[in-house]
Amino acid sequence: MATAPTVAAAPSRGRPRSEHRSAAVLAATLAEIGDRGISGLTIEAVALRAGVSKVTVYRRWPDRIALVLAALESLPELAVPDTGDLVDDLRELRRHLLDVVDRSNLAEVLPALLAERRRSDHGPAIRRYVERRSQAYVEVVERARARGELVTGLPTELVVLMLSSPLALSVMNRDAPLTDEEWTTVVRVVLDGLARGDGRSRP
Amino acid sequence: MATAPTVAAAPSRGRPRSEHRSAAVLAATLAEIGDRGISGLTIEAVALRAGVSKVTVYRRWPDRIALVLAALESLPELAVPDTGDLVDDLRELRRHLLDVVDRSNLAEVLPALLAERRRSDHGPAIRRYVERRSQAYVEVVERARARGELVTGLPTELVVLMLSSPLALSVMNRDAPLTDEEWTTVVRVVLDGLARGDGRSRP
Amino acid sequence: MATAPTVAAAPSRGRPRSEHRSAAVLAATLAEIGDRGISGLTIEAVALRAGVSKVTVYRRWPDRIALVLAALESLPELAVPDTGDLVDDLRELRRHLLDVVDRSNLAEVLPALLAERRRSDHGPAIRRYVERRSQAYVEVVERARARGELVTGLPTELVVLMLSSPLALSVMNRDAPLTDEEWTTVVRVVLDGLARGDGRSRP
Amino acid sequence: MATAPTVAAAPSRGRPRSEHRSAAVLAATLAEIGDRGISGLTIEAVALRAGVSKVTVYRRWPDRIALVLAALESLPELAVPDTGDLVDDLRELRRHLLDVVDRSNLAEVLPALLAERRRSDHGPAIRRYVERRSQAYVEVVERARARGELVTGLPTELVVLMLSSPLALSVMNRDAPLTDEEWTTVVRVVLDGLARGDGRSRP
DNA sequence: GTCTAACCGAGACGGTACGTCCTGTCTTAGT
DNA sequence: ACTAAGACAGGACGTACCGTCTCGGTTAGAC
Known part of the structure; x- marks a missing residue:
């Protein structure tokens, strides 16, 4: 695109x-x-x-x-998934990310771009590029909220950060990204935590 | 050091x-x-x-x-905190990270190093450097487990990833890192999720 | 023209x-x-x-x-002078040359063209251009011979070379071309030498 | 050198x-x-x-x-000739010039340098280079004057110009430089003219 | 009155050289 | 054996013109 x-x-x-x-x-x-x-x-x-x-x-x-x-x-963009289930939507996003990682060395390119963001005139453009990618997460999460599947008072941005950053960081920092099993575990923990009460449940 | x-x-x-x-x-x-x-x-x-x-x-x-x-x-290293409380320990790690970010452009340097990791001969050295930083998280989490403060069957690595990646990614990707309040919320959600049953509680 | x-x-x-x-x-x-x-x-x-x-x-x-x-x-061409006196004709040619030099940087252009002559496909064209300029000298000299004003067995080409080269070289090589007085002296010496016997008078 | x-x-x-x-x-x-x-x-x-x-x-x-x-x-410099005879000295200078022309494309380089002289910062350096070459002529002429071989009131510079410019221009402008015979004729005409009275003999 | 070929501007294009910069190695002389 | 200074080959930088090429759009003479 x-x-x-x-x-x-x-x-x-x-x-x-x-x-x-x-x-x-x-x-x-x-x-x-x-x-x-x-x-x-x-x-x-x-x-x-x-x-x-x-x-x-x-x-x-x-x-x-x-x-x-x-x-x-110029790489093909994923249509925002809409399976009717939040976890399935997220899994689809994971699959697509790993796809792009394979096809374009994103594991190296992404951190390089983030590094450049602070300096170059392209800061805004880089920000926009990354934003556009995370936009899919935002939509998926908001849809889940609309469906009542996800009930939380947290701003969507934070929810997205919790759901996406472990995978993103694992792509950049680990030798291999999170396996499907690891990833599923992480997502469920976060969703359970949100269900439990938005982190305000503790004294 | x-x-x-x-x-x-x-x-x-x-x-x-x-x-x-x-x-x-x-x-x-x-x-x-x-x-x-x-x-x-x-x-x-x-x-x-x-x-x-x-x-x-x-x-x-x-x-x-x-x-x-x-x-x-050569920058001063933080002694691993040991306040007796997991959240306080983590908060201390956050404070120290933001300190280093301020003092050394880490927000730019870190992604640059991660990018380099894939290619250069220094991959291992970079890995070691990053590892050493996250080692503090590992120790803090393991101590919490020993104290019985944190009960979970998940591998420590995953727990650390969930607890640290939102902050790390926010440092690299957002204009400003997570505020104290945002960060506290994130950590509590994760800890709640873990307490709820390791992400295995769902059907 | x-x-x-x-x-x-x-x-x-x-x-x-x-x-x-x-x-x-x-x-x-x-x-x-x-x-x-x-x-x-x-x-x-x-x-x-x-x-x-x-x-x-x-x-x-x-x-x-x-x-x-x-x-x-495209610069205006001088009509070949015909005053009835060789020196006056030559002086007119000098005046015209200095005119062109002033108007067109000929002092720089001429040597540049001569340099190019050896290499480029335009060798002949350049030669023709220079020739055309010296043609006026040839005509003036031949007219003087016809008038009996100039008596010499030397080929016209050599006579022209002797009469024109000091001025030409001074234009290209000196900071300023020959003054009128210097030029007059040079021309008279050459004409005297020719009158003396074509350089064959010496043992 | x-x-x-x-x-x-x-x-x-x-x-x-x-x-x-x-x-x-x-x-x-x-x-x-x-x-x-x-x-x-x-x-x-x-x-x-x-x-x-x-x-x-x-x-x-x-x-x-x-x-x-x-x-x-960097090309080898000619020692100023001193045969005891002006024409022989001049002939030696001619020989050396034609030598350098053969060995270094001087026929192309010289006009190129003269063209550059007007513009570049190297104007003075080029002038110095050309001057140095003509210096040999100056010495040869002055020696002839000292010997009484050449009697004239003209400034040496003009004498040198008359003696050297036909050859120099022929190198740059003609397809071939003056032959030995042509050159000898030219030199003798000039010397005869000078002997006749410095171009002041005419009304 | 259309054709229509050649004109024209703008600017893309492959190519070559420019003169500069930094890399990582080396060669001096001096400590 | 270290040091400062700086030469060196190599390679990429971003720019400038070269001479050619495509475009869309005139413009004038031939039909």
Whole structure:
């Protein structure tokens, strides 16, 4: 989704940018990330691999980060799951995440982006990218609340954080992400805790 | 703490390395990380700032990552808290983490290290560094179990993950880490969930 | 003179080239040569300055050198002087040369063209351009011979070389070209030498 | 001659520049000028040919012109001839010039340098280089005057210009430089003219 | 009055070189 | 054996022009 490099565009002056090349560059970017990792990513190598000149890359994306974000956004987006059951919805989100991790080295790219967020001009763009991903969690949780499946006074943001951060961190920090069994356990503990009374039950 | 750059040392022949310079380099490294961030960190700038030649840096630490790890390890380590109460212990760990975040750009450095972990030869070293930090959590949780304060069949690793990942992720991903109140809520929900029956209580 | 860019033209089909634009490009070329010199001359800058697209320039002149030659040829040409006196004729040629030097940076352009002559495909064209300039000398000298004002067995080419090269070289090599007085002296010495017997008078 | 790239140097701090490499670069420069000409001269190609990194070239010579000048100055200098006869001395200078022309594409390089003289910061350096070459003429002429072989009231500079410019211009402008016979004729005409009375003999 | 070929601007494009920067290694002289 | 200074090969950076190419849109002569 969202491959469009620049915003909108004037009503087409001069030779139009080749979509074919844009796609080739994004594909090459993903491939390079796979081969050399984020820190080993070179515009030069991307251009070479895409069979494109450096300028053609720079024309579209001003720098490495913008390029990486565009490449990630070129991956197919998951439709927000709606199985009617919160845990099943969450499991679907987990499955999709692990999919993307496999396909795009997200386990390396994600922390790299988070690191960049503090410095670069792309802070907002990175924030938006991450946000968009967690948006699915927000919707799934709100739907569960609407169904009465989840009853809690906590802000959705906190609930999402509790449900998603163990998996996210395990992806970035552990040698392997949480297994299905581990993950199920974690989610159930959190949901049980919420059911018990929003953490306000203790003295 | 732990300034010792290399493993041990031969029985010392010739002029010994100046400890003063080692310290200057590590300080300069932290300062540079503060100014330019991890990705903008160059050995050259560090050497210049420390008033030291590049070779003097390379002799001690083989590359950027090793240098960064050494710099982080030069920060004062927290003694594992032991207040007799799990939540108080955890709160102390939180306080210390936020301290380090303030003092060393950890919010940027940590994800950068995690990203590097997948590729570089320093994977193990980085893993060890992160492990060492979470070790405090492990000890605190195990003590709580021994005291009977925490009763659960879950492996300590999972418990620690649930208790620490929301804060860790909020540090890396949010504009500001969890407030004390938010954090307290999260911890209590998790502990309630564990008390309720390890996530196995549901059908 | 000679603004006609290409040879002749097919019997004209389609929209004709705008003469207005051709002139604008040549003017812009002279201006750019004045501002940045021959070596700093870029087609892009010329096109920009002329308010014309690059293609419009390339359509008319295949490359930099052709463009420069065309620009020089667009300058007004001197009618070959014919005062009835050789020295006066030569003085008129000198005046005209210094004029062009002032108006077109010839002091820089001329050596640049000579340098290019050895390599580029435009060798012949450059040769022709320079030849055309010296043609005036040839005519003036031959007229003097016809009048009996100049009696010598030397080939006209050599006579012209002796009469013109000191001024030409002074234009290219000295900070200022020969003054009128210096120039007069030089010319008279050469003419005296010729009158003395063509350099064959010595043992 | 004078291969020394920079002025003098502090009392040697750090690793000294490799003379071997300096020489290799200058040789490569001359070779490249021979192959591709002045306008086709590329620092990158020179570095490649010399088996040296680009920075090594830039460290010594700030730009193309400085490099070319250094390369030319690395060629063996002629000892000023002193045969006791002016024409023989001049003939020796001619021989040497044609030698250098053959060995270093001077026919192309010289006009290129003259063109550059007007613009670049190297104006003075180029002027100095050319001056140094013509210095031999000055000495030869002054010696002839001292011997009484040449009697004239003209400033030496003008005499030198008359004696040298036909050959110089023929090198730059003609397809072949003046033959020995042509050259001899030219020189004798000039000397005869000077003997006749410094160009002041005419009304 | 349409055709329609050549013009024109804008700007994309592959390519080459630019001059700079940093890396990690090396070579000096000096401590 | 350490140190500071700095040379060095290598490799990527981001930029500038080159000369070519596609676009959409004129413009004038031929039909």
